[in-house]
Amino acid sequence: MTERYDIYMAGVGGQGIGLLSEALARAADKAGLPVRGCDTHGLAQRGGVVTSHLRLGRAAHSPLVSPGGADLVVALERHEALRAARDYLKEGGVLVWYDAVFQPLEVRLGKAAEVGAAEVEEECGRKGARAVLVLREDLPDPRMQNVALLSALAELGLPPGLRREHLKAALEDLMEGAALERNLSVLEP
Amino acid sequence: MKELGKALLSEEPFSEIVIGDTAVARALVEARVRVISSYPGSPTPEIAEALAAIPKGERPFYFEFSVNEKVALELAFGAAINGHASAVFFKSVGLNVAADSFVQLSLMDIPGGLVVILGDDPGANSSQNEQDNRHYARLAYLPLLEPATAQEAYEMTLEASRLARERRTAVILRLTTHVCHAKEKVAFGAYRPEPLDRTPRFDPAASNYIPIAATVFPLKRRALERLEAFRGDFEASPLNRILPGGDPRRGVIAAGTARLSLLDALEELPPERRPAVLELATVHPLPRRLVARFLAGLAEAKILEELDPLLEEEIKALAYDEGLATKILGKADPEELLGGYLPAKVRAILAAAWPDLGLAPPASALAARAAEAAAGAATGTAAAAARAPRGRESVPARPPQLCPGCGHRSAFHAVRKALREGDITVADIGCHTLGHLPPYKMGTVLLSMGHSTSTASGLSLFNDSRRVLCFIGDSTFFHAGMPGIVNAVYNSHNVTLVVMENGTTAMTGHQDHPGAGRNWSGEAPKIGIREALAGLGVAKVREVDAYRQAELEAAVREALAEPGFKVVIARHPCMLKLGREARRKPGYVPRRVAVDQGACARIHACVSVFACPSFQLGRDGSVAVSRELCVGDGSCRQVCPAGAILPPAVEAPGPGGRGDEAGEAARGGAKGGKP
Numbered sequence: 001m002t003e004r005y006d007i008y009m010a011g012v013g014g015q016g017i018g019l020l021s022e023a024l025a026r027a028a029d030k031a032g033l034p035v036r037g038c039d040t041h042g043l044a045q046r047g048g049v050v051t052s053h054l055r056l057g058r059a060a061h062s063p064l065v066s067p068g069g070a071d072l073v074v075a076l077e078r079h080e081a082l083r084a085a086r087d088y089l090k091e092g093g094v095l096v097w098y099d100a101v102f103q104p105l106e107v108r109l110g111k112a113a114e115v116g117a118a119e120v121e122e123e124c125g126r127k128g129a130r131a132v133l134v135l136r137e138d139l140p141d142p143r144m145q146n147v148a149l150l151s152a153l154a155e156l157g158l159p160p161g162l163r164r165e166h167l168k169a170a171l172e173d174l175m176e177g178a179a180l181e182r183n184l185s186v187l188e189p
Numbered sequence: 190m191k192e193l194g195k196a197l198l199s200e201e202p203f204s205e206i207v208i209g210d211t212a213v214a215r216a217l218v219e220a221r222v223r224v225i226s227s228y229p230g231s232p233t234p235e236i237a238e239a240l241a242a243i244p245k246g247e248r249p250f251y252f253e254f255s256v257n258e259k260v261a262l263e264l265a266f267g268a269a270i271n272g273h274a275s276a277v278f279f280k281s282v283g284l285n286v287a288a289d290s291f292v293q294l295s296l297m298d299i300p301g302g303l304v305v306i307l308g309d310d311p312g313a314n315s316s317q318n319e320q321d322n323r324h325y326a327r328l329a330y331l332p333l334l335e336p337a338t339a340q341e342a343y344e345m346t347l348e349a350s351r352l353a354r355e356r357r358t359a360v361i362l363r364l365t366t367h368v369c370h371a372k373e374k375v376a377f378g379a380y381r382p383e384p385l386d387r388t389p390r391f392d393p394a395a396s397n398y399i400p401i402a403a404t405v406f407p408l409k410r411r412a413l414e415r416l417e418a419f420r421g422d423f424e425a426s427p428l429n430r431i432l433p434g435g436d437p438r439r440g441v442i443a444a445g446t447a448r449l450s451l452l453d454a455l456e457e458l459p460p461e462r463r464p465a466v467l468e469l470a471t472v473h474p475l476p477r478r479l480v481a482r483f484l485a486g487l488a489e490a491k492i493l494e495e496l497d498p499l500l501e502e503e504i505k506a507l508a509y510d511e512g513l514a515t516k517i518l519g520k521a522d523p524e525e526l527l528g529g530y531l532p533a534k535v536r537a538i539l540a541a542a543w544p545d546l547g548l549a550p551p552a553s554a555l556a557a558r559a560a561e562a563a564a565g566a567a568t569g570t571a572a573a574a575a576r577a578p579r580g581r582e583s584v585p586a587r588p589p590q591l592c593p594g595c596g597h598r599s600a601f602h603a604v605r606k607a608l609r610e611g612d613i614t615v616a617d618i619g620c621h622t623l624g625h626l627p628p629y630k631m632g633t634v635l636l637s638m639g640h641s642t643s644t645a646s647g648l649s650l651f652n653d654s655r656r657v658l659c660f661i662g663d664s665t666f667f668h669a670g671m672p673g674i675v676n677a678v679y680n681s682h683n684v685t686l687v688v689m690e691n692g693t694t695a696m697t698g699h700q701d702h703p704g705a706g707r708n709w710s711g712e713a714p715k716i717g718i719r720e721a722l723a724g725l726g727v728a729k730v731r732e733v734d735a736y737r738q739a740e741l742e743a744a745v746r747e748a749l750a751e752p753g754f755k756v757v758i759a760r761h762p763c764m765l766k767l768g769r770e771a772r773r774k775p776g777y778v779p780r781r782v783a784v785d786q787g788a789c790a791r792i793h794a795c796v797s798v799f800a801c802p803s804f805q806l807g808r809d810g811s812v813a814v815s816r817e818l819c820v821g822d823g824s825c826r827q828v829c830p831a832g833a834i835l836p837p838a839v840e841a842p843g844p845g846g847r848g849d850e851a852g853e854a855a856r857g858g859a860k861g862g863k864p
Contacts, residue, residue, distance in 0.1 A: 003456075004456075012587070013589075014817075022206075022372075025206055025372060026206055029206055029374060035206070035373065035374070036338075036371065036372065036373040037371070037372050037373075038367055038370050038371045038372065039208075039370055039372075040314070040370075047587075047589055047590040047591070047592060047802050048587055048588055048589035048590070049587050059453075059456045060453070061448075061449040061450075061452035061453045061456070062367075062446065062449040062450050062452075062453050062531070062532045063338075063367060063371040063372070063373070063449070064367065064450075064531055064532060066453075066531070066532045066533040066536075067533060069533075079584055079585060079587065080587070082584050083584040086580070086584065100817075101805075102802070102815065102817070102818065103802075103805045103806065104584075104585040104586060104587040105585070105586065105587065105588060105590060105626075105627070105800070105802075106585040106586055107585050107806060108796050108797065108800065108802070108804060108805065108806050109627065109628060109796075109797045109800070110793070110797060110806060111585075112585035113585075113808075114585075114806075114808070115581075115584065115585070119580065119581065122580060123580055126580065142816070142817050143817075173190060173191065174190065174191065175191065176191060
């Protein structure tokens with residue numbers, strides 16, 4: 001593991017970015033990696049963009065990832081995947097995204113075109129970055145797309161040093177009972 | 190974390206990944222603070238959320254959400270002069286509300302000690318300004334500590350409480366948004382519970398508590414002496430740290446989260462090029478000898494502080510007084526007074542101050558204007574639009590908006606119909622402030638909590654042609670709304686007030702308020718807004734469920750036609766809160782509306798006039814309902830001229846469906862969902 005590994009997450013209020021980020025942070029801690037981060041709270045809860053910053057490694061001091069500095073971008077929605085990849089993904093980084101669509105206001109007002117999935121790929125292409133699209137047909141609930149992304153990260157071996165067992169232990173920290181069972185079933189490969 | 194409540198009461202030391210606000214909550218427990226009060230406001234309500242995780246009956250403190258920040262501060266003060274360790278917390282601008290009493294605190298002898306915890310908001314992430322409350326520390330002659338991390342937030346809460354008790358005064362703990370919400374693994378100490386001492390120790394014979402005219406001076410003298418004593422404490426405080434540098438000519442004095450951004454930048458420099466760093470946590474009063482010692486011998490020192498140049502001015506004066514030759518590099522550009530000192534911004538500031546440091550160029554073209562981008566990109570506003578990248582011009586902005594089913598949306602829809610071109614609408618603070626955004630554009634001027642009726646009253650003077658209507662939320666009504674209403678009644682202003690009553694303090698996370706029938710501890714007297722208005726002398730109050738749009742429109746129309754001050758209560762419970770509660774109940778079945786594609790005339794009233802986010806516009810102009818967003822409230826059905834919105838129903842399994850094929854593919858991501 002390098003001395004710093006920056007992760008930027010984005011989605012829309014209500015998609016479960018908080019759990020995604022909290023699980024990753026705890027998993028990193030369980031993997032023995034120094035971790036710090038910061039979520040956006042407050043106004044963003046009302047249907048706006050929700051973002052979360054996570055930084056692993058000894059050389060990360062601020063909890064905030066710099067624009068253009070993320071080794072890994074995780075996005076829960078297509079427009080936010082494009083926005084996050086453009087603004088935060090570093091050259092040669094990795095984008096892991098779930099292709100859900102929640103139209104932003106301008107699209108609903110007919111003032112802007114909906115972002116196409118190809119645009120996300122193209123953006124990553126321009127940055128020499130890898131784009132990994134996640135789609136799961138088997139989710140018991142769309143609100144578990146966040147855990148589907150965690151499962152995909154485990155599959156990819158990202159962030160480096162973090163394994164599925166760490167994510168599993170993190171989820172066990174955060175929930176219990178039937179909810180835990182459901183989420184663990186999504187986490188499994 | 191499953192068992193936060195238990196952890197917060199743990200008597201053994203432990204480590205846990207928490208946000209700064211949670212770390213503060215644990216510190217308040219460890220410090221055996223007995224009375225804690227607040228008014229909800231970002232970035233601090235999570236302190237109360239953490240405290241609420243401790244089960245009732247096991248809470249070693251009294252907590253309340255007071256009706257506003259001034260009341261909260263006075264409550265904590267009253268408890269503290271009775272000998273109880275106390276704390277109050279609220280957001281940055283809350284201090285303006287509390288200021289009348291706050292500025293008196295240094296004149297008082299406060300045996301219990303009072304910690305005033307402020308959630309400042311550089312970057313205006315969720316506030317109407319980014320005011321720098323360090324000014325208030327100077328104004329009020331009170332000491333101020335400023336942590337940069339969750340760990341420090343914990344440690345400095347403990348220290349603030351200790352100092353406040355020891356010196357029988359108030360101590361300010363200034364948090365900022367990215368300290369409150371930053372998370373990391375925090376190492377907590379032991380908690381030693383002690384039985385509560387209920388003795389009311391208030392003793393007006395031991396100290397004067399009535400500062401009037403000449404009696405102010407001995408009290409002020411004591412305040413100034415105490416401040417100097419704090420300065421003495423701070424000269425040797427371990428909260429301030431010096432990091433030796435490799436370059437003997439240069440130093441940086443940094444405070445708050447700017448320190449972290451600085452450390453990030455220094456990671457990229459070889460040791461011999463690194464300036465020495467003074468990390469300052471005791472921001473006021475400035476430990477002058479410590480700073481002078483740090484500066485001595487340096488050719489140049491850069492000051493890194495968010496917002497206003499307070500340290501800069503004081504350190505420049507200090508260098509002059511001490512006859513130091515060190516060149517103090519302060520804010521070089523007005524832009525340096527704006528926004529948070531995020532890593533990219535600090536790096537740019539350092540690179541501008543000392544080009545020969547050789548800080549690597551920003552990681553991307555965008556990072557060069559990280560200051561704007563970090564704030565602007567998220568909301569997709571000016572900064573994001575200003576740059577001209579490859580690919581599409583800009584990603585469509587996603588501003589915050591009213592939730593699906595929100596009663597405010599129905600209210601805006603109805604009020605808009607009752608208004609004439611040119612009428613003036615005044616916003617207040619709360620979820621309904623979002624009405625100023627397109628497509629509603631309702632409530633077009635905003636000052637502060639509770640301002641709306643009085644600002645509207647002023648707008649009504651000499652104004653016979655443009656009717657004035659203002660809004661206020663229910664929590665804000667109790668917070669600061671009533672004086673403006675009394676004034677409008679008393680001075681007969683021609684204003685129509687619409688109270689947007691949703692039964693909760695929604696925007697900050699659904700805290701109860703005096704109209705809710707509950708307080709933080711449980712059942713409470715319910716203070717009805719209608720009754721309160723009648724008591725305040727409002728002659729005409731109309732009350733309509735906001736979902737009854739036609740009735741509401743008629744009520745507002747009538748009110749606008751009458752002279753004098755009139756109130757319409759547009760009530761509907763917060764649907765986000767109601768929906769969450771409903772989903773937790775067993776047997777909950779989601780319902781949704783649907784668009785009858787045969788009947789849809791593509792008028793788009795639903796998607797672009799009513800603008801519930803559940804409606805998604807297909808590329809062919811068809812409209813579909815989002816499976817994830819629709820809450821099945823059906824408030825939209827009234828707005829469709831073609832009657833094409835079907836009543837809320839339990840949906841058959843299968844894709845939500847959009848008319849066009851492209852749309853169908855676009856929805857692919859959500860296909861896995863089954864109701």
